[in-house]
Amino acid sequence: MLSLASVALFSQLTLQQPQEDKPRxxxxxxxxxxxxxxxxxxxxxxxxxxxxxxxxxxxxxxxxxxxxxxxxxxxxxxxxxxxxxxxxxxxxxxxxxxxxxxxxxxxxxxxxxxxxxxxxxxxxxxxxxxxxxxxxxxxGQEIIDNVHYIEWLSSLIKEPERSKVISLGVSSEGRNLAALEHTVTSSNKWLILIGRQHPPEVTGAIALLHFGELLFSDEKYVSDFRKQYNILLVPNMNPDGVYHGNWRLTAAGVDMNRDWKNQTLPETQALAKYLTKLTNDGGRIEFAIDFHSTHRNVFYTIPKDYEPSSGVPLRNPQRVYNWIEEIAEMVDSVELEYQPGAHPDSGVFKQFITDKFAAHAVTYEVSDSEDRDNIKRVAEAALISLINRLN
Ligand SMILES: [Zn+2]
Incomplete structure (x- = not known):
């Protein structure tokens, strides 16, 4: 069990800032x-x-x-x-x-x-x-800072025997990449969720918080799902950028969502290493979602007929389309779009997941100005529909 003492220690580590790096x-x-x-x-x-x-x-x-x-x-x-x-x-x-x-x-x-x-x-x-x-x-948007993420992840731990807060590694300025790791012995399937590669994309961050909140709630259908699925939730991939109020980049001056092919950053390296180990140990990534914001609600997907560069065929190519269609039906008053696209050299996360692990990944973009209640409705519909499709 993650004791209170270890939570506190983890928070202290995470919140510690280099001396020269105090906000000015x-x-x-x-x-x-x-x-x-x-x-x-x-x-x-x-x-x-x-x-x-x-x-x-x-x-x-x-x-x-x-x-x-x-x-x-x-x-x-x-x-x-x-x-x-x-x-x-x-x-x-x-x-x-x-x-x-x-x-x-x-x-x-x-x-x-x-x-x-x-x-x-x-x-x-x-x-x-x-x-x-x-x-x-x-x-410009609600402030969701690094402290909030640590406290939030700790608050999601309902089954300490299966879930714990871990650090995947540290950012270029030494901040922990905090994650919730949920593991089960009955399955090798994994759902991967990440967010905040781009610091100001707060509506996407809000969607991830609602998605995660429901995913780790006591609702029966989600607790049943959690018995059958492994989950890695990394809500804040860019803690340096969030801390500094960066418009786009990490502290190293790099757009993280263009770095997944070459992995020059400690942040991309840390998650890639974790995912590679997980699959080497027999785990199978079934689905990944990367939360962002833009001027409209849009799901960027991989084309059904895409052939991953690894040569391994994309698993369940139709699943993502059925998923998005069902979300659109569940929240038909909210305008949602989807746009398939493959960009093998782009270095974006969804492409990396597909090319390396033959799994479908989606860039879940939320409109900057979307009504906050609608963000919640769509996120909850997305989770409910996804659970039905991953089972
Ligand atoms: Zn973005």
Whole structure:
């Protein structure tokens, strides 16, 4: 059994940050009336300027020029005055500023509220009213940080004899790649679930949380499934990127979902090593899902007639299509698409799983702006339908 002591130890290890790596506040963001700070996990803002009285310009920059334009931002805004104030904030980014719409949350609260905004070419503008000396968080999506994942994985352990939290290895900055490993002796079949290769893709992260929550719940059909299936759940493949509020890359400056062919990163190497060992030991990967976000709900699949580069035929080529069709029927009010495609040199995870293990893998993309209740409905339908098809 994973004792409380070992959970605590694991959390301490995971949360430990290299000294030089403490989150920093951005340049020029402290004013007499207001302070903008980012000294928390996932905090991100490049620099600030005061415009007119009570009006501020906040600039967003990626970790590397010319990457996928997904301007992530997360900062605290604090009213330094002795009276209530309204601040006008304009965010600037070279490209893609409209991808993430502003949301606010009180400190210590878990609720996020959309902020009305206007936008134009390269800018997005909104107002924040704060009582005297009050502070709140503003971000492009809900903040789900590394601490949250560790606590969440630990909370899913219902059958300590079969499930445990493990670390697959460490990221390039030394953060653990935490995973829930669920093993049974009655079967060699595995379901592999990963998420957060791209840090700001939070709607995909939310879908994974709902999927995992139901998968490790007490519902009879899932606990029956757990008796017959091995599961590896790695919700946060890029803890460095999540910590730094990166737009896309790992701390090594690499797009992880282009690295699965060559495996230059410690993160891809760690999971690939685990999966290779698992199959060498007689395990069989039946299905893998990689959760992401984009501007629409879409399942990227492998074509039915695809021939994996290993030469081993793709197992159950039709299963994924039946699965997606059933999900679409179960949640017919939500628009879902699917798009088969094979890109053997792309280095994406789904391709790696198919080429190396002859198993079907899906990139499960959730719309950035999807209604949060719909994300849950689709994730739960996806799990229910998948269980029926994997049995
Ligand atoms: Zn992505």
């Amino acid at each position: 506040n951005p340049d020029g963001c402290s004013f007499s009336q207001v302070e903008f700070t980012t000294d928390f996990a996932a905090g991100r803002l490049h620099h600030c300027e005061q415009d007119k009285d009570g009006e501020f310009k906040l600039y967003l920059k990626p970790e590397k020029e010319d990457i996928n334009p997904s301007p992530w931002y997360a900062f605290a805004v604090e009213n330094m005055a002795d009276e209530s104030k309204t601040f006008t904030i304009t965010l600037f980014a070279n490209k893609g500023i409209s991808r993430y719409k502003p949301k606010r949350s009180s400190i210590g609260e878990d609720m996020w509220h959309p902020i009305p905004f206007s936008e134009g070419d390269g800018w997005l503008k909104f107002e924040v009213t704060l009582p005297a000396k009050e502070k709140e968080i503003i971000a």
